[in-house]
Amino acid sequence: MFDCGEGVQRQMLIAKTSLNKITKIFISHMHGDHVMGLPGLLQTMALLGRERKLDIYGPAKIREFMQGISRTVQFVLTFQVKIHKIKRAGIVCQEKEYAVHAVRSKHVITSFAYAYVEKSRPGPFYPERAKALGVSEGPLWSKLQKGKEIKLPTGESVRPEDVMGQPRLGRKIVYTGDTRPFRGLKVFAEGADMLIHDSTLGDELAARAEEYGHSTVDQAAESAKEAGVKQLVLTHISQRYEDTSKWLEQARKIFKNAVVAEDFTRIEIPLLEK
């Protein structure tokens, strides 16, 4: 989960998203609309008897925030919460199947953009190909599946690519949080399958966006173009705009594959082959 504003539980309930599926929460910055849903969410997880550990990542103040809450609001947890203060850009979370990278973005207070980067997965194993090459079922199969070349008793070599399909590339999703356009994003978001970008105001309010540390629709689209991402999702659009369709049109003039995120928008990113 990336960011956790007030009322998140209610929205998850409507979206029928399981609270227990969440194992990691990444907070972009310490503004109420990005963090105030955290205490209530944790409390409800506990009421539901959660036992799985929960990791929370965010700017340094996230720990003091949670400590302040647990000192003053009665807070009984049934599970372990580990808080990870992010100090600098880099990989902040390394898992078997994915990593999460952080980079400093450019809001009015310390803030981070995050990239969720899946690792490549080996392609499918074809037993009939292995058998045809004289590799019988057993330890040699698992060696090949693990990407190792093997030698047959005949002296011949069999390489993984002889018996397996194309590896599936990992997907990359970048979430900027609240930010002005910032230079580091081009490299950070390079080639991402999806860039979820702050797009608070229209270009007519560019000065205001700059002052409050936000991006305009045009700036978000330019950033998407520069980083060569595959899809742009505009988010955090100001409540002053009732109709967002004109922002979509505007963004598409600069970057074609753009959508505007609404509450409960779901977008599937298909698995990729090399």
Add this chain to the structure above:
Amino acid sequence: MFDCGEGVQRQMLIAKTSLNKITKIFISHMHGDHVMGLPGLLQTMALLGRERKLDIYGPAKIREFMQGISRTVQFVLTFQVKIHKIKRAGIVCQEKEYAVHAVRSKHVITSFAYAYVEKSRPGPFYPERAKALGVSEGPLWSKLQKGKEIKLPTGESVRPEDVMGQPRLGRKIVYTGDTRPFRGLKVFAEGADMLIHDSTLGDELAARAEEYGHSTVDQAAESAKEAGVKQLVLTHISQRYEDTSKWLEQARKIFKNAVVAEDFTRIEIPLLEK
């Protein structure tokens, strides 16, 4: 406003209740579902440019809670917030037209029940009666309106009740917050026009209600009866009960004038004449 749970702003928006009308917030106890809406509410008030002072009343930890938030979540207010820590039972807020009394209730942590008690207001002044008694418009009228007896140049006395209608009695509304039945409520809520009472569980779960510091529907109705209130509002009903109509029936067996509070329930309490 009595208690301020997560998502309160959203509900107020739907109910079309002005945020700026609120001048005082009373917190019954420091559980998240009664207090976590406060930081976001204050932040939104500030975004709307509020200038009026806001008073917050609650258990001692309310101050440390707000301080913890303002140290960790960026929090810029455009108005003064005064936090009043409640230490003991009694009048905690004394205004010209009303007072708010607090009493210790009986939850699993320090908690207060509140009574909003309006002061009596003088009845309407009838100029024609004054004139008929020989009191001409001027300083003598305002003396009578302020409840003072006057003397006419003829030596005759005129009393306020000669020229004014019946005084209007103040209304009394009691809100228990989360609580087990507690002895002090009988006197505290005596004769209230409305008692809003914790009614978390049905009587079949009385042991659980006791353990978690809540009341059953029956207990709430008994308390209303004992205190001789005019109306009972059942609230804080557990989410496990989808249909609350049976609780209403049950309560009415014990105390007839009962209703179940739903989101956005509005109940008018008419002005009273002596």
